[in-house]
Amino acid sequence: DSGVTQTPKHLITATGQRVTLRCSPRSGDLSVYWYQQSLDQGLQFLIQYYNGEERAKGNILERFSAQQFPDLHSELNLSSLELGDSALYFCASSSAGTGVSYEQYFGPGTRLTVT
């Protein structure tokens, strides 16, 4: 158990819909990262938040957005869903900050199926 929790575990929805994935980082970690894992694209970094602020963006679509709340949990919002958005979405956390270790710890993931 990494200490990172994600809900829900599975999500099935229809095209055009909007969903919200939730992540709680490990106790004390200030950074949250979101990744997408799909068969064709592999594991891709989407976005990072550090202590409530957006820190870095990867291959995140404009239809997707995220935020990190004062209690440090994060939500990934996916809208206007397409079949191709079906994937496993991981959240990871780290204590990333100047002078501290950089390893990221991953949650169990949310499997999104768009029908």
Add this chain to the structure above:
Amino acid sequence: AQSVTQPDIHITVSEGASLELRCNYSYGATPYLFWYVQSPGQGLQLLLKYFSGDTLVQGIKGFEAEFKRSQSSFNLRKPSVHWSDAAEYFCAVGPYSGGGADGLTFGKGTHLIIQP
């Protein structure tokens, strides 16, 4: 931009035999390097990491990896595999910009099959 190549999509090893999974990276400076393992239906578990210093790093579950700058490689090894090692293994590189401010770049993964 950084990239990671895992040249072997599948590897089959007999139980008790030694294992080496290959990883090559492309990055302008000395990167942070990681190996993660993913069992079916599970998240990614960190096996080991290299930041600096000794180029041979030890990880969990009896795994080790060696950083070779001249070959831009970070191969994962285990002297004797167990059936429970069957999983997907991912090599990843992460830049350090003074604050860990970027996500990891992953290879496509190597699927390890253990033969009895």
